[in-house]
Amino acid sequence: MQEPSPVVVSMEFSEICEHFEQLEQTSSRLEKTGIVTSLLTRAHRDEIPIVVQLILGSVFPTWSTEKVGVGEKLLIKVVADVTGLTEGTILGYLKDTGDVGRAVEQAMENKKQVMFLTEDLSLSRVYDDLTKISQYEGKRSQDKKLKILAGLLTNASPLEARYLSRIVVEKMRTGVAEGTVRDGIARAFGMPSDVVEKAFMVSNDMGLVAKKACEGEEALSTLSLMLFRPIKMMAAQKVSTVEEGFEIVGTPCAVEYKYDGFRMQIHKEGSKVRIFTRRLEDVTRQFRDVVGVVRENIGGDCIIEAETIGIAEDGRWLPFQQISRRIKRKYDIDEIIDKIPVMTNVFDVLYLNGESMIDEPFKSRRQKLEKIVTSVPRKLVLSEMVITDDAEEARTFFSESLSLGNEGVMLKNLSSPYTPGLRVGHMLKLKSVLESLDCIVIGAEWGTGRRAHYLGSFHLAVLDENNMPVMIGKVATGITDEMLETLTERLRPLIEYEEGKMAHIKADLVVEVAYEEIQKSPHYESGFALRFPRLIRMREDKGPEDADTIERVYDIYESDML
DNA sequence: ATTGTCTGCCC
DNA sequence: ATTCTGC
């Protein structure tokens, strides 16, 4: 059992919720920062980390293994229990408002049951109960979670219920996330914003950052790069041509294969090795094969970064779908290691023998990396890279990369530092030109949040052998506000019937959808699905009979396999 | 023992 | 992952 929070007088949860509502009502970035600052100033010192975590819309920091384990469905069940309304009624509110929090709030306002003995919720009560919920597992655990959550909701005002719900499902929608909280912390405690930012990059725990900031700049600066504390990974910008890339990154630059696997940050000290994913989850257990090869073939204590891909017996690289079977594996790990062997392509070093490397230029990091890695063919290699200022050479390298089954190339500025978490012009990705399909819209789903009251997601079909539409996936991105409106009005009269948020739509409209790749689908009727689909445009010049066919999809799939 | 639904996390 | 939008 969890110890109660060590606080004498806990902040009222309602006070926090009032701040949340203010945040929701302003769109000004600066004003939001001000509201966060004011909330932090009001919070009791000991409760600051919790307040910060809740502002971010979760109970635990991202690296934590603790999860509340309550999603939208279970939440609605709880609300039905508490209010005496049916789940159907609440789902109706959800569809009307397009927001879980508002739906629960509305349910609380319209509840059938009259409550007695309600007490004010304190922050510590909310936090302790949510922590308790996270600890239940096994048989009947959902029921136990439900009971505690029901207890909280029973004592919550409608406004508190709104935010309690959003915290539980991790969808705050106040327009505040890490960036604003970082600025708010800097302002509240008079810290330089970049110091706060750095502390967050290496700790990935905003609550902890706030606590240290509250103690002073010296305490804050103790959060620095350390072995076995994963740091935020550098992100890449997208470009669409080599020239555009050269322009941003400068020449000569590094051009590297962009492998289609898992990004890994590997920490090593002597024989101790731990592996973290992009979201800084620890996946050491799942990849003990990688641990072994790293332990034997990388010299020194270090933090390195790599992309790990699946590799077949003939040496060809496996599609992402296959290696993805390894990441969540908890049982029979040795079996899957045998079945889906991997190759780790190392491309950066962030820490080496007691020294941070992140401020070193990329070129010298790469040189150091080459000294510590002993290549083991098909297991552990340096990423393929050339350094060039010749666009033609870069393009050739790019095509070569694609032909091997990679996603494209990365372009890197040779003198750039490693910038954790940032997507600045130091590192770029260049992917292949997209293919597209003309698909029939056969269904749609009512959207949420800013897409409430619009159809926000569209079900796509191609024509089968009998010219009947068969589903091949959904698309929901690439849509401007204007298009969203047009699509909704265009499709509204074609709705045949609705089931919850789903609308079944008469085959009539054709849309062009671009995608990265065609995959085998275990789920869709057509047997195929689109990877990273995005809407390009409506094809009013085409009728459903002119849509692309399953034969064409099959042909593209086959030719992509080569 | 099997199946279906939900959740969280890879891309 | 991709994309759009407001600041």
Add this chain to the structure above:
DNA sequence: GCAGAATGGGCAGACAAT
């Protein structure tokens, strides 16, 4: 140009229902 939000396919695991 950043920060935030809304949405994609698919996988394993955890539970609940059958």
